[in-house]
Amino acid sequence: MAKPDDILTPTRKGLYCPPGDFFIDPVSAVDRAVVTHGHADHARAGHGAVLATTETIAIMAARYGGGFTASRQPAAYGETTRINGVDVTLIPAGHVLGSAQVVVERAGKRLIASGDYKRRRDPTCAPFEAMPCDVFITEATFGLPVFRHPDDRGEIGKLLTSVRRFPERAHLVGAYALGKAQRIIRLIREAGYDEAIYIHGAMQKLCDLYRDFGVDLGPLAPATLSDGAGAKNDFAGRIVIGPPSAFADKWARRFPDPVPCFASGWMRVRARAKQRGAELPLILSDHADWDELTETVRDMEPRELWITHGREDALMRWATLAGVKARPLSLVGYEDEND
């Protein structure tokens, strides 16, 4: 019998499968990559071949241009591809559009690398699928019992209440350009808000892409100034969405007395929100919170739990208490600050 370590092993470039000779989410260029989802720290340009969902391939092409890899291998959820005798299947991870867990099977062993995931409902992507396995490799971005994301509707409610309360101010929502932004727009629509939402230029392409995949985002308009006096007030009472990095720019100064809102799981901790300068923190995350992480381990019933990027020590402690065999992988190169 093969040992799980012989099938997947942590390297400096990422998780490596020696018999299949491929990497999962490699952080530097490799010959063959399996990519879980389109976030920049997981999906990099320059690999020889990329196996990913159709949506993720499209996202990578939109971000990096058509030549991001020599060979594209789009796969549907549930479709199995054999790579050098190793079966690779992508199943939904519920993180962003096209996000997948990678099911790696060989010699009767099944290992699942979660990539990034969440368990709660997301109207912009397929829901996480749980599958029993020998090894479950989980992310641990919010692997501390203080992280319990509240209900999405409540957070969107906070935003819309504030928009009504401060009709002369613009609400500037900082959200990661891939996934978070579209999910928020969709949630705002579900809450009954149907006015135009203004978006930063960096988000246009990805919003278009989501639409092409059938996600209805309602009326969007560019967050640029029209000419002439008083243009600043064009955005009074409006919702503007931009990447958090744009908040420090001149870009943010064009809005009337903006209310900075950041949408992120980190907003749960007041000091973080304050440090970010968020006046209205929105606790919205595309990652599993503590309860989702521990529930998922129970759902997947792995013989072994491997923990990758994030806060490993608390999850390790939990595993010990729960009698789950676990080990930290200490993979490097993945950022968690964007969520």
Next chain:
Amino acid sequence: MKDFAALLERLVLTPSRNAKIRLLAEYFAATPDPDRGYALAAITRDLDIRSVKPAMLRSLVHERIDAELFEISYDYVGDLAETISLIWPARPGPNRPPALGEVIETLNAAARADGPRLMAGWLDAMDAGERWALIKLVTGGLRIGVSARLAKTALAEFGGAPVTDIEEMWHALAIPYTELFAWLEGRGEKPDATSPGYFRPVMLACPLEEKDLDALDLCAVAIEWKWDGIRVQATSEAGVRRLYSRNGDDIGAAFPDVIEALDFEGVIDGELLVYDPDATPFAVRPFSELQKRLNRKSVDRKLLQSCPAFVRAYDALSLDGEDLRASPFSERRRRLEVFASRRPLARIDLSPTLDFEDKDALAAARAAPPDDAIEGVMLKRLASSYVPGRPKGEWWKWKREPFLIDAVLMYAQRGHGKRSSFYSDYTFGVWTDEGALTPVGKAYFGFTDEELKRIDKFVRENTTDRFGPVRQVVAEPGDGLVFEVAFEGLNASPRHKSGVAMRFPRINRIRWDKPPGEADRLEALKRLLQG
């Protein structure tokens, strides 16, 4: 409790003063009695609530959470109340979150032994935001960047009433302020402010600028020394004796020696100072001696003897039942002199008025005053009536040291050598027009070892963030620590975010008494640059 928690959350993160006022006013409008009154008292820190020890909360949480998981989390979050509020595993069940008033009334009526059971029940019924508010409330750690003055301004806005009316009646009101809200909503009579001993909002001076000096007519102003103590209002009416700070905080409990001497009928405005009990002639001691007596709930006999306090009077707001505030300064001063000459009082004397031939003589006296306890001169228009706030063109202060500013401590860093276990290097800032603090300098000397220990303690207890050896401390208009910083000069510096760089800055004095909101503004510093 839910609305109160939401209000606090929003206030903590809102930098703009106007937006804070708006949030408060809306809360008052939307929240019924008695909750809004209790919330108001919590914010102005007038609330009396049975306190709960952090150790008790820790043991509650340890009953439900693995100690190691808790420690890992606490280490990450850095704040005990926040960690507990976030980590608390609520038990699903028929829990009803309590109203704010219910929490306060229940806790105050309960036996101490019932505390843990009550707290656990409430924490179970609440969400994380409410739990945070509850824990901050009962552990006395409510720091939300709102001063009592700002809360009163919001009340004024909410009820369309002058804020001075509210300040005047404040000490006559009882928590939860139902009478006040009824009046503000037009449903009730104006509460009787004039219960004996009420606080009169104080009149403040503007810093004297070059152009003011040019325009000044020496014959139209009264000139006094600017004493280096703290501004107080000593009140004695119908047997009620009070000593108020300039914010209206009653500090009488720490100054029984002064209270005992308020054997008159009236309201005196003056400087609280301490004198040397062994010196003849009478000698005022420097501010650092007075500091020993500040921020105390009570005082022991030893300190009363070694640091006796007195009031150096410079104004009378009321005497023998007659309100003098509408009278010109010259008349108030005359009445004050008559009052002082009638019968000497043990702990009250008169701040002398000064005469100068011309402005040069005035400038020379200001630069070299005859006493260490003098920090400059005060100029008051003889015709000025007593107007609360900081009216323009009435009173001026002209400090002795040309380069002295009040700045707010923002970051502290560990020192080197024998000070390596203390946070002894300080970065301080002043307020920008947008109401934010911008750092303007760094200093690591100018204080005694004793003071260093106290600042170090402040830093540790008020840390809001850490970056390596540096701690960020609480620095909000209503909360934080003010340094009086002395420096030799100011250079324009595009390298610094503030645009200015100080030469040889040092801590001149630690203003434990001063709310950061009253520290200097960047604008004032930039004016120095031009001058």
